Every structure is written in C-alpha cells, then in structure tokens.
Amino acid sequence: MKKLQLSFLVAFLFSITSFAQTDVENVESDSITILKLRNYIMQADRDAKPSVDHSTFPQLQKEFKDAHEVTAACLSCHTGRAAEVMKTNHWTWDRTEKLDGREEVALGKKNILNNFCIGIGGSEKTCTRCHIGYGWENKSFDFSNPLNVDCLICHDNSDTYKKKKGGAGYPDESVDLNFVAQSVGKPSKVNCGVCHFWGGGGNNVKHGDLDKALLNCDRSVDVHMAVEGENMSCVDCHTTDKHVMAGKLYALSSENKNRATCTHCHTDAPHKDEILNEHFIRVACQTCHIPTYAKANGTKMIWDWSTAGRLDEDGHPMHENDADGNHNYLSIKGTFVYDNDVIPEYYWFNGLADHQLITDQIDTIPVQMNTLAGSYLDKGERQRSDKPSKIWPVKVHRGKQIYDSIHNTLIQAKLHAEVKGDSAYWKDFDWHKASVAGMKYLNLPYSGKYGFVETEMYWPLNHMVAPKEKSLSCKDCHTRDGGRLAQLNDFYLPGRDKNTLLDGLGIALVVLASLGALLHGVLRIFYRKKSTSK
Amino acid sequence: MKKVYIYKIFERFWHWTQALLILILMISGFEIHSSFDLIGYQKAVELHNVSAWIFLCLIVFAIFWHFTTGEWKQYIPTTKYLKAQFNYYIGGIFTGAPHPTKKLVYDKFNPLQRLIYLGLKILVIPVQVISGFLYLYFHYPAEGMELQSLEYVAVIHTFGAFLLLAFMIAHVYLTTTGHKPGSAIKAMITGWEEMSDEEIKERVISDIEASIKKSRAQLQSNVEIGDLFEAAMNKASLNAGVSSIADTRFKDAIENSGAGYFCIGKDGNYIDVNDTWFKLYKYDAKEEIIGKHYRLSRNKEDFEELQGNIDKVLKTGQIINHGEVKRICKDGSEGYHTLTMSPVYEEAEVVGVEGFIIDTTGQLLAEREMLKKQIRINDELDKKKTSKD
Known part of the structure; x- marks a missing residue:
C-alpha cells in the first residue's frame, strides 16, 4: 500500500513539473512575433527612389x-x-448608409452634422x-x-x-x-x-489622435509612424483599391465595412499571455495600446457656440488664447476648451453608429451626434456586425450648439460668406438671420426660435499607439475605484466590482471567526489559570 | 504520554499541499478582487490560475485516495455526540472536561469535524472548482456556450473564498484545543499524535472491536479470518505505539473487547491470561492456569499442531494467524475459537508467545443449528416432492 501511495506521489509531482515545463515551452514559442504583412515593405527594404x-x-x-x-x-x-x-467618398462627400436600427439615409460630409x-x-x-x-x-x-x-x-x-x-x-x-x-x-x-x-479649423482639433506631430514623431507618440522606427505612412494601413481608401471614422460612417484594423497586420493573438489574448474577444487593441491621445499638441474637448458673438469695443471680432496658445475664445465660434495627453473615455462599440440627422427630433440631452452602438450583452448577433461589441477608447467632443427650440431639431446656420450682409454668422453675428439663411439653403423649416443644446460627438481612437511598455496594465481597469472603466458599468469587471451584500456577509463571517477564536482562546487561558491557581 | 500514528503520508502531503494552495489562491484571489495590492494584478492572475490547476490535480489524487483506502467513511456525518462536541467547545473546554469524543484511527474526526469537512468537500470546494472553471472559460459573453454575465460566477466564487477563509481561521484556532496547543499541528506534520493513556485505551478498544467485527464477518464467508484479524491487531498495536500486547493499556483494552489474551513463556507455561481467556476455558480464576503448560488446552491430536506453531514463533519470531481451533476446557468440554500468536520480545530476544483468541463456539453452534434446520426442511420438501410424483 505504501508503495502504491509513493507512486502516486511521484506521479503527482511529475504532473506538476510537466505542467510547469509546458508553460515554459509556450512562452518560448510565442516570443516570435508574427505579422501578417501583405503588400507591405519593411522600412529596411524600401527603395525611396521613385520608379518614374x-x-x-x-x-x-x-x-x-x-x-x-x-x-x-x-x-x-x-x-x-x-x-x-469620382466614386469615392473623398470626392462625393456623400454616401448612402443604413443607420443602426434605422433606414438607409444619405450621409457623408455633405449631409451630416457635427458639433464643430x-x-x-x-x-x-x-x-x-x-x-x-x-x-x-x-x-x-x-x-x-x-x-x-x-x-x-x-x-x-x-x-x-x-x-x-x-x-x-x-x-x-x-x-x-x-x-x-x-x-x-x-x-x-x-x-x-x-x-x-x-x-475643424486647427491642428488636431477634431480627432485628437491625428496631429501634425505625427509628421515627425518618436515612438512615444506613435510606434508606427515614429521617424526612427518603421516611419509608416498613412497609406501603409489605409490601403486603397481603385482609389477607395480602407478605413473610416464614425464621425461620418455608420456601417461596419472596409475598416482598417490592427489585425490586418497583427494576429488576433499577439501576446505571450493567453489571458491578454483573450481580452481581444471584448476589448479593442486600441483600448490598452492608446492610453492617452493628443500627446504632442492639444485637442479640442469642448466647443460652446452659445457664447459666440462677443465683439471688442470697436465692434470687431476677437480671439483669446489659453496658456498653451490654443484659442479659448473666438467671437465667430464661441468658447473652447483644449486638453492634451487626454485619457480617453470608454464605450462598447460593435462597428455600427447612428447619427443625429438634421431632420431628427432631439430626444436625448446631451444630443448624441453619432451614437456608437454596442453593449456588454451585444454578442455579435446583430445583422450587420458578426463580432461582439468591444470596449473602445473614444474621444468625446462636447459641444453646445444652436437648435430650433420649437421644432426641436438641430439647426445648420449659414456661417461663411465673403462679405457682411449675406446673413453669414461669421460676418454678421446674428444667429437668427444665419439660421434662416442656412435652413432655407437646405430647404428645411425653421420656426424662428432658437436655443443652444448640449451635444456629444464620439471619435473612436485608432492612432498614437503607444510603445508596449506604456500600454495599459491590469490595474488601470481592474481596480476598485477610479479605474479607466469606472463609467462603463453594464457588466461585472473583476477587481472593480463586488456584490456589496455578499462581500459584507463574507467579511462579517471572517471577522466573526477571528473574534470567536480570540474570545474562545482568551477564555480558555483565563479558566486554565483559574483552575491551576486553585 | 504515548504517540499514536494517525495521519498517513499521503494524507499529510495532501493536507499541507492543500493548505498551501488554498493560501496562495486566497492571497492571489483577494488581490484579483482588489482587496489589497501585494504581488501585482497580472502576477496574481497567473499565480491563481497555475495554483488552481495544481489544486485540481491534487483533488483528483485525493478523491482516488479517499475511495481506495476507504477513508471517505471518515466523513460520513453523524449526529451522535454532535451536541456533546458542540457543548464541549462552548463549555467543557473551559473547565477542563475531557473531550467527548476520542481520536481514533477508525474515527479520526469528531462529529463537528465530520460535518464541516464534508461540507467543504462536497459543497464549498466543488462550488469553487466549478465557478472557477466558468470564470476561466466562460467569462466573456460571446457566441456558443456562454454566461449571460460573469457577475453570478464571480460573486459565488468570492463568497466561497470568504467561507474558506473563515473556515481556515477557525480551523487553525481549533488545532490549539488538542492535547497540547501544538500537538494537533505536530501530528499533521509527523503523522504521530500525542495521546493520553485514556485516549490510547479507547482507541485500542475501538481497533479491536473493529477487528473482531471484521473477523466475524469473514467467518461467515468461510475465509481465513486469522489473517485479517492479525493484520488488524498488528496495525492497531503499531499505531498505538505499543510494542507488546502485554502492555497494560492494551490489556485493559482487550479485556473490554471480548477477546481472550494469553502469554506463554519459553518453557511453555502460561505467564498471563486475561479474564476472558480463563472464562472461555471455564476456569474460575487465572491463578488456576498460570504456571501450567499449554498442553492442557488441547486434545492430543491438536496439541502437536499447537506445539509446532508455538515453537515456530519462538524460533523465528514469526507471527501466526490460525483459523478456528478446538479448545479443551477445564471441565473437558470443547469450544471453538480463532487464534493468533505473536512473539514477545525482551532485548531483541524472543522470550515467549502471546496472542488472542476469539470465541466462535456460539457462532459455530448457531450455524450448525441453522444447517440442521435447513437440511430437515429440504428433506421434508424432497419427501413431499417424491410423494407427489
């Protein structure tokens, strides 16, 4: 019997060591990074001289x-x-897309509204x-x-x-x-x-992750475009087919097609750590690898149109700058807030977006200019998105812009004109006239009453990928308070969430056990002393 | 103070590995739960997963061990003495009252322990393993087999951890309630537990009772009972740390057990017998037989066999298990018993033979009566059958 037991012991220990061994092997084989490069020439192999x-x-x-x-x-x-x-969006600024949960509509820069x-x-x-x-x-x-x-x-x-x-x-x-x-x-x-x-009228104003700094940056700003690195150009990722660029942004788009993604080059399991790879099921690469955006120059975070129109003593439009040299007030546009090295906000996103069209009634405040679809429970069973929603880093641009307070729709006022008297707001500083002219141009009704409504616009981040040492670590999200995902609470996140009742009950049990042991022990010592002293 | 072997090697290995793993799982697990920062989140997750897998291996081995050794029976819950045990912990323990239950090889755990350990084994640990698996493999709501939310899994898993922690605290504290504060832990390390004479006696009684039960059961199935009995006795004495069966504690135990004990010197004369023995042989007192030769106990034919065996034991130190033998009592009547013979050592030299006898007369007679009855009934049936034909 003893021999039998001994052999089990040996077998058990062996199983532990072999477990440890396989672990080591996995790490070794995974340490080779595999890129799926097609039609891409590495920097070292490039010939800069044009062929023609x-x-x-x-x-x-x-x-x-x-x-x-x-x-x-x-x-x-x-x-x-x-x-x-002439078939591309760069030309037409117009595209027919099916909105998430709605009918097909004409979108594109020509038709869409934003909060810039x-x-x-x-x-x-x-x-x-x-x-x-x-x-x-x-x-x-x-x-x-x-x-x-x-x-x-x-x-x-x-x-x-x-x-x-x-x-x-x-x-x-x-x-x-x-x-x-x-x-x-x-x-x-x-x-x-x-x-x-x-x-949007200035460097890095809109995206936050697209900045002139990318023309000449180091790895800390963007690992792909860093000059001393691969020095990749935009079109290396945004490849073309008959002048149609791959990749698009949900400021304008709403369908999940022809996107430029990380996995075009990287595999969908690029980490040595299995658990990190598993995060890919529900977390976009960008979430961890773009810890902050607007790293080199500020980006516009808030644009309040309602303060526009304040003129100087001579009746001329004016501008005021913040400490970084960014505008924080322009008579023609209102008040701005810039920020740099910004921590993104995080949203579930499945690749589909909705848009607040100029004909749409305002039903939420702040008005969501381009709602990103997705939720924890969206497991990719939707018709046009076969992948589950993922957590994405998003720049949220918050605005306050003009709307028709009777019709409860957004207004597109006429802004630009060469001369005064053409109803353009930027010349005449009259919202009413600008609204009349703007809406008339679009053949849309305007009640004559306007107000300013808060709006939000969502810019999923894709650029300014940080070096791996700077990517997020577990505790950035898996932490009790103040984590990156503190606001994204439609799901249970280990390390962040707990069940207050059961946790309290558990702690009470542990405390009871400890106190019970302590009390019992003290009583035993006390009684023993008493009995020995007798 | 004597030491008794209670915890076998695998059992101790299993216990301490399990303790270590639970501790690691607890520390890493509560770090994952953000209860504290100690080793870093990623390290904690890795450690938690690796130790979970090792734990799983250990559980598989432990289950195997429990079933192959029959140790699982230790965990069958009982309400016997449950209240007494509970009352002891809340009352008697302070006034120095004796433990209501004794630690025995066949009954290692007190009723409270049985209940709590069984709860751990069939409830808390399986729940932790299952919820742990779900946590590992079905944590992301994606297509296929999925969980609607990790929440239920995580909350159950965390609560299980709290239960284990509370158990661990109480468990560690209760180790100090043994014979001496450190004796329970020492026993779990060495396997040998210190016991009072009282406890050892109880334990031997229990061992022998168990052996006798086994022997009787075997007798009914006509298998060599001697072997089993002897094995059980040897183990009992070894476990009890008793080198000679003549040990007073052991003898007391035997006295209560219903087994007859004898000790024969090198010269073949009885040195000692117990009450049961001389009663079985129908003597009035043990003095009547002490100093007399063992040939008195057999008829002529059987004496040679006994002599041969006793000589063998004296010469070789071999232990002999004998099946059923016929004894000749004081009044010349006959009885039946099973017999074991072991050497008595003194300074590494065999100075005598000692052993047990377990009476089987009643059993045998009863069986014979049964047999006779059966034969009569069969005969009757046969007669009826033939008359019908």
Whole structure:
C-alpha cells in the first residue's frame, strides 16, 4: 500500500513539473512575433527612389493656365483614374448608409452634422478647401466633370501645394503648378495630414489622435509612424483599391465595412499571455495600446457656440488664447476648451453608429451626434456586425450648439460668406438671420426660435499607439475605484466590482471567526489559570 | 504520554499541499478582487490560475485516495455526540472536561469535524472548482456556450473564498484545543499524535472491536479470518505505539473487547491470561492456569499442531494467524475459537508467545443449528416432492 501511495506521489509531482515545463515551452514559442504583412515593405527594404520621374514628361512641362489643365494632363496618361476617384467618398462627400436600427439615409460630409462647424451646407466655399476637387462653391458644383478632380492635393510630393482659404478647393495663387505636377508620387503623411490633421479649423482639433506631430514623431507618440522606427505612412494601413481608401471614422460612417484594423497586420493573438489574448474577444487593441491621445499638441474637448458673438469695443471680432496658445475664445465660434495627453473615455462599440440627422427630433440631452452602438450583452448577433461589441477608447467632443427650440431639431446656420450682409454668422453675428439663411439653403423649416443644446460627438481612437511598455496594465481597469472603466458599468469587471451584500456577509463571517477564536482562546487561558491557581 | 500514528503520508502531503494552495489562491484571489495590492494584478492572475490547476490535480489524487483506502467513511456525518462536541467547545473546554469524543484511527474526526469537512468537500470546494472553471472559460459573453454575465460566477466564487477563509481561521484556532496547543499541528506534520493513556485505551478498544467485527464477518464467508484479524491487531498495536500486547493499556483494552489474551513463556507455561481467556476455558480464576503448560488446552491430536506453531514463533519470531481451533476446557468440554500468536520480545530476544483468541463456539453452534434446520426442511420438501410424483 505504501508503495502504491509513493507512486502516486511521484506521479503527482511529475504532473506538476510537466505542467510547469509546458508553460515554459509556450512562452518560448510565442516570443516570435508574427505579422501578417501583405503588400507591405519593411522600412529596411524600401527603395525611396521613385520608379518614374514625372519631371521628364513633356505633358507636365507645358504651362498650365489653371488647375483643371493639370488634371487633364494627369488623366492623359492615367486614363480612367478620375472615374475611380469620382466614386469615392473623398470626392462625393456623400454616401448612402443604413443607420443602426434605422433606414438607409444619405450621409457623408455633405449631409451630416457635427458639433464643430456643424455642417458644410451654405458654407461650402470655405469647407471645400478640403475637398479633392476644384470649385465646389454651392449646390451647382458639377460632380461628374473629371477635370474638377484635384489630383495634386493627395499626390503632391513637393510639399509646396496648398489650397486657397475660402477658395472652394482651388490652389493658392502662390503654387507653381508645373513644379508640383512634376513632383507627384504616392501620398505621404503631409498630403493626408493637411486635411485630416487640420480639420475643424486647427491642428488636431477634431480627432485628437491625428496631429501634425505625427509628421515627425518618436515612438512615444506613435510606434508606427515614429521617424526612427518603421516611419509608416498613412497609406501603409489605409490601403486603397481603385482609389477607395480602407478605413473610416464614425464621425461620418455608420456601417461596419472596409475598416482598417490592427489585425490586418497583427494576429488576433499577439501576446505571450493567453489571458491578454483573450481580452481581444471584448476589448479593442486600441483600448490598452492608446492610453492617452493628443500627446504632442492639444485637442479640442469642448466647443460652446452659445457664447459666440462677443465683439471688442470697436465692434470687431476677437480671439483669446489659453496658456498653451490654443484659442479659448473666438467671437465667430464661441468658447473652447483644449486638453492634451487626454485619457480617453470608454464605450462598447460593435462597428455600427447612428447619427443625429438634421431632420431628427432631439430626444436625448446631451444630443448624441453619432451614437456608437454596442453593449456588454451585444454578442455579435446583430445583422450587420458578426463580432461582439468591444470596449473602445473614444474621444468625446462636447459641444453646445444652436437648435430650433420649437421644432426641436438641430439647426445648420449659414456661417461663411465673403462679405457682411449675406446673413453669414461669421460676418454678421446674428444667429437668427444665419439660421434662416442656412435652413432655407437646405430647404428645411425653421420656426424662428432658437436655443443652444448640449451635444456629444464620439471619435473612436485608432492612432498614437503607444510603445508596449506604456500600454495599459491590469490595474488601470481592474481596480476598485477610479479605474479607466469606472463609467462603463453594464457588466461585472473583476477587481472593480463586488456584490456589496455578499462581500459584507463574507467579511462579517471572517471577522466573526477571528473574534470567536480570540474570545474562545482568551477564555480558555483565563479558566486554565483559574483552575491551576486553585 | 504515548504517540499514536494517525495521519498517513499521503494524507499529510495532501493536507499541507492543500493548505498551501488554498493560501496562495486566497492571497492571489483577494488581490484579483482588489482587496489589497501585494504581488501585482497580472502576477496574481497567473499565480491563481497555475495554483488552481495544481489544486485540481491534487483533488483528483485525493478523491482516488479517499475511495481506495476507504477513508471517505471518515466523513460520513453523524449526529451522535454532535451536541456533546458542540457543548464541549462552548463549555467543557473551559473547565477542563475531557473531550467527548476520542481520536481514533477508525474515527479520526469528531462529529463537528465530520460535518464541516464534508461540507467543504462536497459543497464549498466543488462550488469553487466549478465557478472557477466558468470564470476561466466562460467569462466573456460571446457566441456558443456562454454566461449571460460573469457577475453570478464571480460573486459565488468570492463568497466561497470568504467561507474558506473563515473556515481556515477557525480551523487553525481549533488545532490549539488538542492535547497540547501544538500537538494537533505536530501530528499533521509527523503523522504521530500525542495521546493520553485514556485516549490510547479507547482507541485500542475501538481497533479491536473493529477487528473482531471484521473477523466475524469473514467467518461467515468461510475465509481465513486469522489473517485479517492479525493484520488488524498488528496495525492497531503499531499505531498505538505499543510494542507488546502485554502492555497494560492494551490489556485493559482487550479485556473490554471480548477477546481472550494469553502469554506463554519459553518453557511453555502460561505467564498471563486475561479474564476472558480463563472464562472461555471455564476456569474460575487465572491463578488456576498460570504456571501450567499449554498442553492442557488441547486434545492430543491438536496439541502437536499447537506445539509446532508455538515453537515456530519462538524460533523465528514469526507471527501466526490460525483459523478456528478446538479448545479443551477445564471441565473437558470443547469450544471453538480463532487464534493468533505473536512473539514477545525482551532485548531483541524472543522470550515467549502471546496472542488472542476469539470465541466462535456460539457462532459455530448457531450455524450448525441453522444447517440442521435447513437440511430437515429440504428433506421434508424432497419427501413431499417424491410423494407427489
């Protein structure tokens, strides 16, 4: 019998050691990082020299009378490309998408509202400075004319091309079109950044994770785009197919399609630790790997339009700056709050979004400009999202903007005009007139009564991925109080949550047991002394 | 003060490994529960998972051990003495009253222990294991087999941990209520527990009672009972730390057990017998037989066999289990008993033979009566059958 027991002991100990061994093996085999790279050339293998020298082409040496002629020259060789471009969102600013739980509607920059400059309708001339076309001034813009396409804004590699302020997308007079046309190539960070960094009227205003700092940053700002690292360009991830870019943002989008994701390159189990890999089921990579955003420069967190219109003593619009040099008041726009190195807010997100359309009734305050769909219980059984909702880091931009207090809808006021007296708010500082003009432009009703309503806009974060040592650790979320997920409480999170009743009962039991033991022990000693002293 | 072997090697290994694992699980688990910061969250999770798996292995081995050794019977709950035990802890213990129940090999745990340990084994630990598994594998609501929420699992698992912690505190405290404050823990480490003479006596009685029960059961199935009885006796004496059966404590125990004890010197004369023995042989007092030769106890045919066996024991020190033998009593009548013979040592030299006899006469006669009855009935039936034909 003893022998038998001994052999069990040996077997038991062996099972423990073999358990430990397999653990070691796993770690070793996992330590090789596997990337699923397709059509990507590592920095070390890249040849910076372009394969074609456009400066030698006679088509690009003739003198261009205007930008349209450059486009014609491009298309004379790159036949059919304009047709491709003209199907993309970069061109149409218009797309038909099915809203989460609603019908198909026309979205895109042309139609949608946000809580920055509200919307482009009536103010196209300034807004379309970021359109990849020439001459979108008003509704009469010809979207079908290939010569309206601006090839240079994306393909200029000379960094000298720029569009004119308030010029409806035309280049600035200072631009040497020949030089630019001869310097074309693959879009660089600069090309994308000119609009995507500067959208909303300033650097990093909108996204918070798209900042001019990315043009020349180190790993602490962004591991992918760091100059001394892979120095990746936007289009390395946002790959194209017939000029359609992969990846999009839910400020404008609502469907879960053609997204640029981490797992295009990384596997869905990239950690050595199984438990970390498992988090991927319900936690987006971004959540842990983007611990803060706006790391280099501030981003706009709050925009209160209701304070706009305060003029200086001479009746001129004015601006005030905060300590960092960011505007915190502009007569034309109101009050701002900027912040940098911001900790994101966290939301469940399944890849679908809803939008507050200009025709929608306001039913929540703050108004949610682009509700991100998802919840803990959303396990991916929804029709258009086959994956469960995940926790995402989000920049929430909070605003206070004009709405029709009778119709209970948002208002798109006319903002931009060249001169005073054209009802544009930025010239005349009259909300009523601007609202009348703006809503008339859209053929929508306006009651004549307006107010300001709080709004929130959600920007899921994707950029400014931190070095792994700076990514979140367990305790950032798995902590009793003040954790990152303190607000996201539709589920039980170990380390954060407890059942107060049962925890209290448990503690009471433990305390009772301890006190009982103590009391019992003291009594025993006491009685023993008594009996020995007798 | 004597020491008694109570906890076997696997049992001790199991107990201490389990204790260590529960402690590790407790510390890492409560860190995961954010009750404190000690080793770091990630480390705590890793440690918790690894120790959980080791614990699971241990549980599998422990279950196997409990069933193969029959130790599981130690955990059958009983209400006998339950109240007495409880009253002892809340009253008697202070006034120095004796333990209402004694620690015995066949009955290691007092009724309270039985109840609490059984509760741990069939309720708390299984709940912890099952909820732990769910925690590990079904914690994310995703498609397939899933939990609607981790909450129920986590809350149950945490509450189980509190129960275990409360148990551990009470358990550790109660170890100090043994013979001496440290004796229970020492016993769990060495396997040997210190006991008072009173306790040892009780224990031997219980051992022998158990042996006799076994022997009787075996007798009915016509298997060699001697072997079993001897094995049980040896174990009992070994466990009791008694080197000779002649030990007074042991003898008292035997006295109460209903077994006859004898001790024969090298010369073949009886040195000692107990009351049961001389009563079975129908003597009036043990003085009548002491100093006389053992040939008195057998008829001629059986004497040679007995002599051969006793000589064997004296020469080789071998222990002999004998099956049923026929004895010749003082008045010349016959009786039946089973017999064991073991050497008596003095300074490593065999100086005599001692052993037990267990009376089987009544049993045998009863069985014979039964048999006769059965035969008569069968005969009757046969007659009826033939007459019908």
